[in-house]
Amino acid sequence: MLVLTRKPGQSVQIADNVTVSILSSSGNRVRLGITAPQEQPIRRTNRKPKKGSRHAHRARHR
Numbered sequence: 001m002l003v004l005t006r007k008p009g010q011s012v013q014i015a016d017n018v019t020v021s022i023l024s025s026s027g028n029r030v031r032l033g034i035t036a037p038q039e040q041p042i043r044r045t046n047r048k049p050k051k052g053s054r055h056a057h058r059a060r061h062r
Contacts, residue, residue, distance in 0.1 A: 004012060011021040018040065023031040034042055 006012065006022045008022050008024050011019050013019050017037055019035040021033040021035070023033050025031070036042060
């Protein structure tokens with residue numbers, strides 16, 4: 001896994017046709033903008049919350 005540090009307004013180029021831009025960050029949340037061809041699938045995945053976290057109950061019931 002490649003780990004990068006970026007600031008709002010900066011971006012990362014992936015291959016020739018995908019750009020991930022950092023739109024904003026606040027606390028532990030980051031807003032990303034993704035520019036890619038329409039035929040390129042983009043899937044959002046989330047890590048499961050740790051057991052006992054305040055979001056663990058919500059994740060089980062989605």
